[in-house]
Amino acid sequence: AQKVTQAQTEISVVEKEDVTLDCVYETRDTTYYLFWYKQPPSGELVFLIRRNSFDEQNEISGRYSWNFQKSTSSFNFTITASQVVDSAVYFCALSGKNSGGSNYKLTFGKGTLLTVNP
Amino acid sequence: EPEVTQTPSHQVTQMGQEVILRCVPISNHLYFYWYRQILGQKVEFLVSFYNNEISEKSEIFDDQFSVERPDGSNFTLKIRSTKLEDSAMYFCASRRQVLGTEAFFGQGTRLTVV
Numbered sequence: 114a115q116k117v118t119q120a121q122t123e124i125s126v127v128e129k130e131d132v133t134l135d136c137v138y139e140t141r142d143t144t145y146y147l148f149w150y151k152q153p154p155s156g157e158l159v160f161l162i163r164r165n166s167f168d169e170q171n172e173i174s175g176r177y178s179w180n181f182q183k184s185t186s187s188f189n190f191t192i193t194a195s196q197v198v199d200s201a202v203y204f205c206a207l208s209g210k211n212s213g214g215s216n217y218k219l220t221f222g223k224g225t226l227l228t229v230n231p
Numbered sequence: 232e233p234e235v236t237q238t239p240s241h242q243v244t245q246m247g248q249e250v251i252l253r254c255v256p257i258s259n260h261l262y263f264y265w266y267r268q269i270l271g272q273k274v275e276f277l278v279s280f281y282n283n284e285i286s287e288k289s290e291i292f293d294d295q296f297s298v299e300r301p302d303g304s305n306f307t308l309k310i311r312s313t314k315l316e317d318s319a320m321y322f323c324a325s326r327r328q329v330l331g332t333e334a335f336f337g338q339g340t341r342l343t344v345v
Contacts, residue, residue, distance in 0.1 A: 157336065157339060219334060
């Protein structure tokens with residue numbers, strides 16, 4: 114079975130602060146994919162990033178960066194210089210070859226509600 | 232940019248009524264999914280669909296649920312006799328292939344059972 118844990122239920126920061134959202138996963142698969150999705154107050158799920166299990170390079174996209182560490186089964190997400198528009202629920206998700214089923218279904222964490230105050 | 236579209240955006244129904252939630256996946260995608268999110272909780276897998284048949288379903292997806300791809304473009308989720316606990320946001324997602332691609336989600340249908 115696969116599992117995603119986002120231990121931080123809610124985080125509140127002031128604009129321009131940096132913030133890191135934690136994600137720890139469990140899987141028995143050797144091939145798997147990790148994702149982050151953003152859910153703004155309007156409710157839709159917006160894809161942010163996909164990372165496969167063989168690629169441990171960290172990635173930066175503008176103010177967003179991701180730190181994948183296989184040794185600790187973590188895939189953390191950092192927002193630099195946060196803005197009010199970053200306020201949303203952020204979900205980490207996992208999709209694995211065997212425990213994800215033949216169609217690689219996504220297993221989501223419970224999400225972290227990020228509130229960025231002006 | 233192509234997107235997954237869902238209709239309606241919000242549906243209110245009486246307990247015991249049948250509802251059909253509709254989705255139009257991205258046109259060259261082959262894998263389709265329904266997920267559910269009860270208010271304030273995590274997103275949960277319901278069912279996956281490939282090659283015109285269900286490939287996997289969760290324990291949530293009982294006999295009250297069914298899916299169809301009636302015309303090659305739409306992908307529907309039917310709940311035969313709704314219960315109060317079916318109230319949730321329902322997301323449709325599609326994927327071009329399972330390896331190396333992400334699932335794109337629709338904007339969701341908020342179902343309220345009264």
